[in-house]
Amino acid sequence: MRTKISGGTVIAHKDGGHRVLDPGVVVFDDDRIVSVGPSYDGPADKTVNAAGKLVIPGFVSTHAHVNAHEGSRLITDLGRRDVMRSGFLNYTPNGGPEGRPIVAAASPEHSIRFGFAQMIRNGVTTVLSFGAGSRDDPKLMTDLAEESGLRVYYAPQCTAAENFFDADGRLRPSWDEATGFAQLERAARYVQDHHGKFDDRLRGLINVRNYVLATVPLMRRAKQLADDLGVQFTTHFCEQLFEFHETVRNYGITPVDLMDAEGLLGPNVILAHCVYIAGHSSTTWEYSSDLEKLGRSKSVVSHAPVAYLRRGYNLEGFERYLAHGVTMSMGTDVMPHDMLGEMRAGALAAKWFGKNHEVGTAASFFDAATLGGATAFGRDDIGRLAVGAKADIVVLDFDNMQIGPVYDPIRSLVHLASPDLIETVICNGRTLMQEGVLTNYDERAVVAGGKRSFAQVVDQFPQRHWSGQSIDEVFPTSYPRW
Known part of the structure; x- marks a missing residue:
């Protein structure tokens, strides 16, 4: 037609x-x-x-957790001071080494469907879905991607470690590199089995959950698989200050230096966030040329400013990244998957940081939300009319x-x-x-499902949170209830 x-x-x-x-x-x-x-x-x-x-x-979101964000709804204005301004570390770590996080009480089907529907309502037509629901069973995400009608990049994620809170509430990693390698091989099989499905609306990639929870050998294998399969390699990268300094302490160089030295950068690499790098005021590290390395390798950064600004920090100098040749794209990351809001917040933050009204232009952010996303996926047939x-x-x-x-x-x-x-x-x-x-969702039913999913997190909170406290004690509302 x-x-x-x-x-x-x-x-x-x-x-x-x-x-x-x-x-x-x-x-x-x-x-x-x-x-x-x-x-x-x-x-x-x-x-x-x-x-x-x-x-x-249609907008292209190169980093989005496609769900109803039951955890994110709890921590705006709140959260622990010891997790380095991070939001997700308040709700994603397991309760004990054998436990599950509080958000595991959510209904994956209702939560993911809510996220996809919200994407459509906000004008996103292509999305890199960075995990949601069970990491052990990607079938649900695959089925809901088909149902949504969106163009989706996805594969089950891989990790060499899990974060958990011990009985005293201290954040600790539990390492298991062998499981991470097994997850990588499973992800590669997923790509081989699903890449190009649903009229080529579903494509695979290699997804390592977090740079700081991966070993160098695991990252090398991930990049090799992505190169061999001809797909993208993505990971959360330098979203938290402590991961920058942990790398400096362990290797004597920055995370970008390490990625460059190990051959882990390139045009098929999408680094979600990439905030804390050499030259950022919080790292106090001026000894490396991180932006030059990112630009020279034509690596991609997925910028999602709203989530950072809620935690009191931001990427410093959007235009600096562009000036160094870094491919800048936009992610919708967490609720409300609103690309218009991401562009506006990013533009204003760039102007504020630069003390310069000529930077953070509307055009540069619109380009990132369209053409930058297309470049991230190696395509010239999306992000443009x-x-x-x-x-x-x-x-x-x-x-x-x-x-x-x-x-x-x-x-x-x-x-x-x-x-x-x-x-x-x-x-x-x-x-x-x-x-x-x-057109393909009963919107009221989708909203109702999202609410039920959140209610399950609230109801099971005391049993899943490491402290055993009620949700009101850990995350009090803005005003007390009547």
Whole structure:
């Protein structure tokens, strides 16, 4: 079926970058865009009037924990001071070496489905799903990825260690490198068995859960597998200050230095976060050229500023990374998987850190959320509205009180728009949201499932938390209950 979207302001791709086409016409047939321009006189089975709308490519999230974030909902404004500004270390470690984390009480099916539905509502059409549910059974994630209609990069994650809280509440690692190697081989089999499924909407990759919970031999094997399979290699990297200093103490060099020396950088490497590097004020380390190494290797950073800002820190100098040739992409990381919010928070944080209104531009963040994500996955057919690209299209209402007069549509999008303005989301030529209504989900049922999943975490909290305390004692609400 050939569909024509006409009359709106189109952010089209031409001559290597985005261009404003106003008014413009986008035509797609099946899963591909067949025409982009000021007009189209050919046949069309369906015509969509986009007057007063902004038409953009679907967002690409290169790092997202696709679930309802039962743990993240507990720790905004709160959390332990001894976990180096981290949020997740408040709720992901096991309760004792043989226990399970508090979030293990969640319902994986309801939680993951909530995350995918939220992605669609917020205009994300491609996502790197960084683990959710059971690491031992990837079938659920695979089935729900198919159900969602989104383009998903996924494989079960691997780790050489598990964090746990001992009886005194101290954070400790429990190491088991052999299990990590076995998980890597299982991930490779997953890639071989699933890469290209669901009309090529599902692709595999190699996922090491956390740099600080991996050994150098495990990371070497992970990168080798990714290279051999022709897929991406991703890991949480330098999200916490202590992992930077632990590497310096153990090796005498920075984590980026170590990755470079071991051949673990490259254009197929997606480093989630990559905040604490040489030159960051908190590391107090000026002896390495980390940004030069990241740029020279064409490595990718997935920037998700909202989660960091909630914990009181941020990547220092988004434009510095770009200036050194680092491929910058955007992740939606944790709730609410809102790429508009991530771009706005990142832009403002960059301006504040740089004390410079000319950095952290709306264009650089929009590029990261679209073209940067495409580069991260080695693709030139997503993150853009161009002939031959995948029909991943988002349409927003741009004629309303929230937006008002428009001079520059990208600056208006980044600094004024909110997810409720997103009306239509198309992925791979399939409409996943139309007139603000999800087409393949019963939204009220999805919300209800997410609430039930969270209620299970709350109900089982005293039995799973290392302290045995109630959830109100560990994570008190902003105001006391009546």
